Amino acid sequence: MTASIEWDKLGFSYLQTDCHIRYTWRDGKWDEGRLETEPYLNLHIAATCLHYGQAAFEGLKAFTCKDGKIRAFRADMNARRMAMTARRICMAEVPETLFLDAVRRVVDANRRFVPPYGTGGSLYVRPLLIGSGPQIGVNPSGEYTFIMMVLPVGAYYKGGLKPVRAVVLDDYDRAAPQGTGHVKIGGNYAASLQPHLLAHDQGYPVELYLDAREHRYVEEFGTSNFIGITKDGRYVTPKSPSILASVTNDSLQQIARDLGLPVEVRPVLFSEVKEFAEVAACGTAVVITPVNEIVRNGESIRVGPADGCGPTLEKLYRRMTGIQYGEIADTHGWCMEI
Ligand code: PLP
Ligand code: COI
Numbered sequence: 328m329t330a331s332i333e334w335d336k337l338g339f340s341y342l343q344t345d346c347h348i349r350y351t352w353r354d355g356k357w358d359e360g361r362l363e364t365e366p367y368l369n370l371h372i373a374a375t376c377l378h379y380g381q382a383a384f385e386g387l388k389a390f391t392c393k394d395g396k397i398r399a400f401r402a403d404m405n406a407r408r409m410a411m412t413a414r415r416i417c418m419a420e421v422p423e424t425l426f427l428d429a430v431r432r433v434v435d436a437n438r439r440f441v442p443p444y445g446t447g448g449s450l451y452v453r454p455l456l457i458g459s460g461p462q463i464g465v466n467p468s469g470e471y472t473f474i475m476m477v478l479p480v481g482a483y484y485k486g487g488l489k490p491v492r493a494v495v496l497d498d499y500d501r502a503a504p505q506g507t508g509h510v511k512i513g514g515n516y517a518a519s520l521q522p523h524l525l526a527h528d529q530g531y532p533v534e535l536y537l538d539a540r541e542h543r544y545v546e547e548f549g550t551s552n553f554i555g556i557t558k559d560g561r562y563v564t565p566k567s568p569s570i571l572a573s574v575t576n577d578s579l580q581q582i583a584r585d586l587g588l589p590v591e592v593r594p595v596l597f598s599e600v601k602e603f604a605e606v607a608a609c610g611t612a613v614v615i616t617p618v619n620e621i622v623r624n625g626e627s628i629r630v631g632p633a634d635g636c637g638p639t640l641e642k643l644y645r646r647m648t649g650i651q652y653g654e655i656a657d658t659h660g661w662c663m664e665i
Contacts, residue, residue, distance in 0.1 A: 330439045330479075334446035337481030339612060344440045347476035348433040351459070352419040357473070360429060362436050368472070373461035375468040381458030382513035383412040386611045387574070388449040389434045389477075389665060391441050392653025398662040399452065400651050402430045404574040409454060412510035417467040418456055426454065427663070429475045434665045440479045444652065451480040451612070480612075488636045488644060490619035491608075493548065494531040495597075496522045497624070500539035501546065501569075508546075508569030519549045533608055535621060537597055538567060545595045548618075551610035552576040555595065555603035555630075556639045562588045563603070565595045575609045575647075581659060582646045588639070597623070605637030606630045615644045 332342075343366060350360040375381040385408065389399040406426035413420045421429075430452060434441070442448025454475045458468030499522040502508020507515060519534075526534040535553065538544040545565050547553050552573040555563045562583040564576055580590045600606065606618045617636045621628045631637040636644070649655035650662070 329443065332440075332442075332479060334442045334448050334479070335481070337442065337446075337448050337479055339451075339480050339482070342478045344437045344477050344479075346433070346436050347474055348429050348436075350421075350425070350429070350473040352471040352473070353469075357419075357421070357425055360425075360432070360473075362432065366476070368459075368474075370459060371461045373463055375458030375460065375462045376513075379458070379462075379465055380512065380514045381416055381418055381468055383409060383416065383418065383456045383511055384513065385409050385452075385454040385511060387430070387452045387454075388480075388611055388651070389430075389441060389452060390449050390651050390653070391444045392662075393444055394653055395444070396653070397434060397438065397441050397450075397665040398651075398653065399430050399434060399665060401574050401578065401661045402427055402452075402663055404577070405454065408511060408572065408574070409456060412512060413456060415507060415510045416512055418458055419471040421454075421456060421473050425473075429454070429473070430663070431665055433475045433477055437477050440477065442479050442481075448479055448481045449651075450477050452477050488615070488617065488641065490617040490631065490634065490636065491532045492530065492620040492622065493533040493535045493608075493618045494526045494529060495535050495537060495621065495623035496525060497537075497542055499534075499536075501536040501549070502539060504538070504540050504569055506569065509571060511571060523549055531622070533616075533618065539569065543596060545597055545600065546570050548608045551608035551613045551616070553595070554579065554607050554609055554615075555600065556605040556637065557602065558604045560588055560639060562590045563595060564590075564592055566592045567594070573610055575611055575614070578647060578661065579609055579615070579643050582643055582650075585658075586642065586646070600630070601628045603630050605640050607640050614648065615640055
C-alpha cells in the first residue's frame with residue numbers, strides 16, 4: 328500500500344518512513360546489518376562522532392521510473408566518495424558491495440514511500456557513517472556504525488527550476504585549502520550554518536564560497552557545486568582541491584558532452600561570473616537550481632533570465648531527470664534497479 332502523502336507537495340524535510348538499515352563494525356569487520364524501525368540510536372556518551380566529529384554522510388536518490396520500476400541513481404559513486412571521506416577522517420570504510428546492498432535493502436523495505444512516477448518526487452537516501460565507540464584521547468574510534476535512512480522528497484528550494492539569489496559573504500570560508508572541503512563530513516556543514524543563516528536573513532537562499540586563500544576564485548555553494556554556461560555554449564565548472572566532487576556535476580558534464588557542449592573543469596575567477604550567460608547550483612538535493620543574481624559587497628551581478636531557467640540549463644535538466652525517471656535511455660549505466 329502506498330503511503331498517504333501529498334506527493335506533489337513534498338519539500339525537503341524529514342519524514343519518518345518504515346525503517347532504516349544499520350550495520351556495526353567491530354574487531355575489524357562489518358556485521359550483516361539489520362532493518363530497524365525505531366529512528367533512535369543508543370549511543371555511548373564518549374562516542375567519537377559526538378566529541379571529535381568522526382561523522383560522514385552521503386546523499387543519493389531513488390526514483391519510480393516510467394516503467395513502474397524503482398531505480399537508484401549512481402549509488403556506486405556515493406559509495407566510493409564515502410570511502411574516500413572515511414579514509415580522510417580515519418574511519419572504517421564501508422565496502423562498495425555492502426553500501427549497494429544497503430541501498431537495495433532499505434529502498435526495498437520502504438517501497439511505499441517512493442513517490443509515484445509523474446509526481447516529480449524521489450526517495451532521498453541518506454547514508455551516515457559515525458565513530459560510535461568510546462574514546463577520550465583524540466584518536467579514531469574502535470567501533471563504527473553505518474546507517475542508511477530514506478525519506479520521500481520534492482524540491483529543495485521552493486519552485487523547482489525557479490531561479491534563486493546567491494550571496495558571497497567574504498567574512499566566511501567553507502573549507503581550508505588543505506582541509507576537508509573535498510570530503511563529506513558533518514563538520515563542514517556545522518561550519519556553514521552561521522553564514523547560511525546570515526545569508527538567509529539577508530534574503531538569499533544560497534551562499535557562494537570563494538577560495539579561502541585569496542577569495543579570487545569561485546569554489547561552490549553551501550550544499551551544491553557551481554556551474555556556468557558561457558555565451559558561446561561552453562559548460563564551465565571550478566576545479567579546486569577543496570570542493571566536493573559532485574555526482575550530479577559529473578553526470579551533467581557527461582550529458583553536456585553527449586549534447587556536444589565543450590566542458591571545462593578549471594579554476595574560475597570570480598571576475599568571470601559576470602560573463603556567464605547562465606549559472607546554476609547543482610547537486611543531488613538541488614538537482615539544477617538556476618542562480619540569476621550573485622551579490623558581493625552590495626554589488627549585484629545578474630545572469631540569465633530574470634524569472635526562468637536559461638535554455639542550456641533547462642536542456643541539461645530535462646536530459647538528467649529524463650534518465651533518472653527512465654524516460655530517456657540510460658546509455659551510461661547509471662541507474663540500478665531495486
Ligand atoms: N557540494 C556540497 C558542499 C554538497 O553538500 C553537495 C551535496 O551533496 C554537492 C556539492 C553536490 O554533490 P552531489 O551531486 O554528489 O549530491
Ligand atoms: C545532497 O545534495 O545530497 C546533500 O547532501 C546536500 C544537503 C542536503 C546537505
